[in-house]
Amino acid sequence: xxxxxxxxxxxxxxxxxxxxxxxxxxxxxxxxxxxxxxxxxxxxxxxxxxxxxxxxxxxxxxxxxxxxxxxxxxxxxxxxxxxxxxxxxxxxxxxxxxxxxxxxxxxxxxxxxxxxxxxxxxxxxxxxxxxxxxxxxxxxxxxxxxxxxxxxxxxxxxxxxxxxxxxxxxxxxxxxxxxxxxxxxxxxxxxxxxxxxxxxxxxxxxxxxxxxxxxxxxxxxxxxx
Amino acid sequence: xxxxxxxxxxxxxxxxxxxxxxxxxxxxxxxxxxxxxxxxxxxxxxxxxxxxxxxxxxxxxxxxxxxxxxxxxxxxxxxxxxxxxxxxxxxxxxxxxxxxxxxxxxxxxxxxxxxxxxxxxxxxxxxxxxxxxxxxxxxxxxxxxxxxxxxxxxxxxxxxxxxxxxxxxxxxxxxxxxxxxxxxxxxxxxxxxxxxxxxxxxxxxxxxxxxxxxxxxxxxxxxxxxxxxxxxxxxxxxxxxxxxxxxxxxxxxxxxxxxxxxxxxxxxxxxxxxxxxxxxxxxxxxxxxxxxxxxxxxxxxxxxxxxxxxxxxxxxxxxxxxxxxxxxxxxxxxxxxxxxxxxxxxxxxxxxxxxxxxxxxxxxxxxxxxxxxxxxxxxxxxxxxxxxxxxxxxxxxxxxxxxxxxxxxxxxxxxxxxxxxxxxxxxxxxxxxxxxxxxxxxxxxx
Numbered sequence: 001x002x003x004x005x006x007x008x009x010x011x012x013x014x015x016x017x018x019x020x021x022x023x024x025x026x027x028x029x030x031x032x033x034x035x036x037x038x039x040x041x042x043x044x045x046x047x048x049x050x051x052x053x054x055x056x057x058x059x060x061x062x063x064x065x066x067x068x069x070x071x072x073x074x075x076x077x078x079x080x081x082x083x084x085x086x087x088x089x090x091x092x093x094x095x096x097x098x099x100x101x102x103x104x105x106x107x108x109x110x111x112x113x114x115x116x117x118x119x120x121x122x123x124x125x126x127x128x129x130x131x132x133x134x135x136x137x138x139x140x141x142x143x144x145x146x147x148x149x150x151x152x153x154x155x156x157x158x159x160x161x162x163x164x165x166x167x168x169x170x171x172x173x174x175x176x177x178x179x180x181x182x183x184x185x186x187x188x189x190x191x192x193x194x195x196x197x198x199x200x201x202x203x204x205x206x207x208x209x210x211x212x213x214x215x216x217x218x219x220x221x222x223x224x225x
Numbered sequence: 226x227x228x229x230x231x232x233x234x235x236x237x238x239x240x241x242x243x244x245x246x247x248x249x250x251x252x253x254x255x256x257x258x259x260x261x262x263x264x265x266x267x268x269x270x271x272x273x274x275x276x277x278x279x280x281x282x283x284x285x286x287x288x289x290x291x292x293x294x295x296x297x298x299x300x301x302x303x304x305x306x307x308x309x310x311x312x313x314x315x316x317x318x319x320x321x322x323x324x325x326x327x328x329x330x331x332x333x334x335x336x337x338x339x340x341x342x343x344x345x346x347x348x349x350x351x352x353x354x355x356x357x358x359x360x361x362x363x364x365x366x367x368x369x370x371x372x373x374x375x376x377x378x379x380x381x382x383x384x385x386x387x388x389x390x391x392x393x394x395x396x397x398x399x400x401x402x403x404x405x406x407x408x409x410x411x412x413x414x415x416x417x418x419x420x421x422x423x424x425x426x427x428x429x430x431x432x433x434x435x436x437x438x439x440x441x442x443x444x445x446x447x448x449x450x451x452x453x454x455x456x457x458x459x460x461x462x463x464x465x466x467x468x469x470x471x472x473x474x475x476x477x478x479x480x481x482x483x484x485x486x487x488x489x490x491x492x493x494x495x496x497x498x499x500x501x502x503x504x505x506x507x508x509x510x511x512x513x514x515x516x517x518x519x520x521x522x523x524x525x526x527x528x529x530x531x532x533x534x535x536x537x538x539x540x541x542x543x544x545x546x547x548x549x550x551x552x553x554x555x556x557x558x559x560x561x562x563x564x565x566x567x568x569x570x571x572x573x574x575x576x577x578x579x580x581x582x583x584x585x586x587x588x589x590x591x592x593x594x595x596x597x598x599x600x601x602x603x604x605x606x607x608x609x610x611x612x613x614x615x616x617x618x619x620x621x622x623x624x625x626x627x628x629x630x631x632x633x634x635x636x637x638x639x640x641x642x643x644x645x646x647x648x649x650x651x652x653x654x655x656x657x658x659x660x661x662x663x664x665x666x667x668x669x670x671x
Contacts, residue, residue, distance in 0.1 A: 011470030015477050022480065080465035082509070102469040102502050105476045167539070169532050210539065211550020212589070213532055219540065 001116065002026045004045045006036040006062065007078070008054055012101075016049070019105045025112075033057025037065055045073060047112055052079040052090065060093060067094035074115040078103070129166035129217050132206050134159055141202060149201050154179045158194050159217075162207065167219030169210050191215075238402045245398075246391055253387045257380055264379040268372035273336060273349070276361045279307060280351040283359055312350055312358040328360055338365060404428050408436065415443070458512040464505055472498045500632075507634035510568055511620075514641055525563055527591050527600060528556035534571045541578050548586045549578070557593040559669055561646060569642040572635040573602045573665055580606035580663070597671055603655045603664040614652045643667060 003020055007013040008031045020027045028043065030036045033054040040048075048066060052059035059077070066073055075097075077090040082100040090098055096115045099108060127134045133142045139156045141149045151159065161170060161178040175191045195207055195215060208216050312330055326346060328339060337348045339362075346362045353359060404427065411423045422440045425433050475495050483491060528551075535549065542549040559566065577587045585605040592599040609617055609624060616622050618640035621633035643650045648669045655662025 009466050009470060012466065012473055015470065015473035018477055019473070019480075080462045080469070101465045102472045102505075105473065168536050169539075171532075208539075208543070210535055211548065212554055213535060213551055216536070216539070218543075 001046045002028070002044065003112070004036065004039055004043070004048045005029045006031075006033070006049065006054065006059070007051045008032060009051075016105075016108070019108075023109060031055070033059065033062045036062050040066065040070065046116060048073060048075045049108075049112075050075055050077050050095075052077060052081060052086070060089060063090065063093045063095060074118070076108075076111055076115060078108075127160060127163040129163060129219065131218055132159070132163070132202055134163050136160065143202050143206070145203075151198070151201070154190075155194055155198055155201075158191070159198055162215065162217045166217050169214045169216045171214040174214065237405070238398050241398055241402075242395060245394055249387065249390055249394070253383060257383050260379050260383065261376045264376035265372045268375040269368065272347070272363065272368050272371070276307065276336075276347070276349040276363060277351075279309070279361050280349055280359060283309065283361075284351065284353050308362050310360055310362070312360040326360075326362055328362070332360065334358075401429070405432065408432065412439065454512055454515055457508065461505055461508045461512060468498065468501050468505060472502065504632040504634070507632040507638065510572075511634055511638050511641070514565065514568060514638055514645075522560050522562050524558050524560055525566065526556055527559050527566075527598065530563070530566050530570055531589060531591075531600075533567060534574055537571065538574055538578060541575075542587070545578065545581070545583045545585075547578060547581055547584070549574075550587075550589065552588045552590050555591045555593065557591050557598040559598055561669075565642050565646065569639055569646075569667070570600075572639050573667075576635050577602050577604040577606065577663070577665075580604065582606065595671070598669045599666060601664055601666045603662065605655065605662045608654045608661050608663045609652055617652075 001024075003025050005013060005016055005020070005027055007016065007029065010031075013029050013031065017027045017029045028039055028045075030039055034056045036048075036050075036054075037057070039045075050059050050062060050066075054062070059079070063075065063077070066075055071094075075095045076099055077095040077097070078099045078101065079086065079090070080101045087098055096118065097111050099111060127136070131144065134151075134156070135141070139151050139153070141151055141159065143149070157179045158175055161175060172191050176186050179190070179194065180186055195209075199207055206217060208218065210216065308326070310326060310328070312328060312332060326339075327341060328346075328348060332339070332348065332350045334350050334352055337350065339346050339348050345365045347365050347368055348360045348362045350358060350360050408423065408428070415421065422443060423436050425436050425440070428436060472495075475491065475498055478491055479495070531551075539549070574587070574589075581587055581604045587605075588601075588603040590601050590603075592601075613624060617624065617636050620637040622637075623633050639650065646669065648667055650668075651666050653664045653666070654660050655664045
């Protein structure tokens with residue numbers, strides 16, 4: 001995986017470059033917009049990390065050039081500007097994702113993984129929050145301590161719902177909609193029962209309850225690739 | 226403009242009413258006294274004319290008198306009583322006569338006002354062609370009464386019209402000065418976050434320059450405010466880069482092999498960086514909050530906003546083993562700006578998590594009535610003393626003795642949002658008996 005890092009701040013660029021190299025990405029670090037265009041002409045990249053406040057050529061212009069010349073190239077905009085207009089502008093110009101400074105390296109890595117996965121059309125790849133993994137093809141789950149945990153259809157549907165967006169809370173009615181088809185009779189406490197079964201199989205802490213709101217799985221835990 | 230209310234002597238309307246009323250009244254009094262006195266004179270002259278006419282009639286028709294007695298022309302009590310008597314000849318014999326006036330016999334022909342013992346008389350003396358002298362007399366009191374009443378009648382319209390004129394004056398002044406009080410309301414409606422120029426249409430031409438001057442001041446003011454806001458936002462954004470650099474470097478350090486001592490120091494360093502990041506985010510949030518070009522209000526579910534905030538903050542609550550959740554499952558729809566509402570709830574729950582000790586509890590609730598929607602956030606933290614309840618909404622105010630590193634901006638942002646949403650916020654202890662815990666209630670009017 002080759003990454004083009006366009007960042008004019010020496011300290012930030014340096015830290016990002018070393019962090020990316022640590023997890024075995026090849027990184028070209030460029031400090032201004034014009035040099036970024038030049039690199040894009042000479043070299044194939046998988047991901048571009050683009051800072052918006054650049055000297056010589058504005059980040060948004062670089063973004064426009066990338067979309068015109070490399071429609072499939074994954075771009076994550078990294079910026080100190082977090083106003084709604086700035087974000088919308090960046091995404092409208094075709095950025096795949098947006099990261100506001102200051103950010104965690106773990107989050108940066110997770111987003112790089114997400115955009116490359118999207119680009120590789122691996123939407124059906126396994127879902128995970130780095131605590132529990134779910135394989136949609138086999139309906140099997142695994143945890144850090146245990147592999148090949150077979151789930152029932154409804155357990156799978158429920159866990160899949162939770163793992164699509166780790167950290168988001170789903171209400172009981174939300175989950176009932178996911179695990180029951182049209183016209184199926186909803187049994188009361190079915191959701192609680194399924195959660196109980198899943199906790200038994202995967203560990204009590206995998207699924208968390210928020211009183212009066214619903215259930216969730218933890219956000220992506222940091223992990224190195 | 227409030228000064229006008231408090232100090233009527235400074236009110237243009239009061240002063241105008243006062244002076245114009247005084248002018249009208251003084252002119253009216255002078256006019257009235259002239260009218261009155263001339264009408265009074267007029268009535269007297271008329272009565273004199275009548276006396277003279279009667280004397281001439283006596284002469285003309287050679288009417289005679291019985292022994293020169295005072296003869297009322299009629300026995301009825303008329304207002305206009307006239308008596309006729311002979312003068313001089315029998316005045317001595319008539320002295321005891323009830324009906325004869327003791328007029329001195331040496332009165333010359335013509336008009337006299339004679340003061341007798343009991344009353345005064347207006348007398349007209351004439352020498353008839355029969356060389357008799359007659360005196361035609363009338364009681365001056367009656368004369369005066371009649372004249373007074375006549376004069377009073379002439380005053381009537383004036384006395385009725387003056388109060389009417391004063392009432393009309395008050396109404397006209399109110400009407401004319403109305404735009405000024407409207408203007409006061411216009412200026413009052415201005416808030417520090419939303420300065421708008423005052424429209425100069427439909428204003429009296431004398432006030433327009435004044436309003437234009439106010440408008441110039443307002444626009445200067447809003448430029449200053451805008452540039453200050455821009456400066457805060459720019460400064461905060463500029464700070465983001467060095468803090469990011471610092472934070473990334475510290476994270477890199479975390480990946481390397483360190484001695485326990487060094488790791489401890491690094492953890493302290495990262496906590497410090499975390500504080501700076503938090504302060505920065507709050508500063509930016511404050512700047513954003515005060516920026517008026519944010520989204521329009523829309524209908525949103527309050528519970529959904531709560532859920533979004535809990536999703537963001539759950540890791541913090543989990544780390545402190547705080548039981549965070551709703552006491553009952555209620556929801557309400559609210560017409561609000563989603564970003565602002567989320568910031569408001571985020572800051573309140575974030576504070577609750579910060580100040581609630583490990584293993585504590587945070588209870589959320591939503592209540593809806595016909596008049597308002599209310600949300601409460603109850604924690605089991607130390608609470609806020611009553612005397613500090615207002616100060617905590619000031620920027621950078623910290624409750625002393627709390628070991629929590631807040632930015633000092635969280636509640637200031639809350640106060641600003643509450644003000645902009647026209648909501649009410651109140652603080653109370655969760656446990657009133659032991660005076661601990663904080664229960665924050667925000668009420669949105671419907």
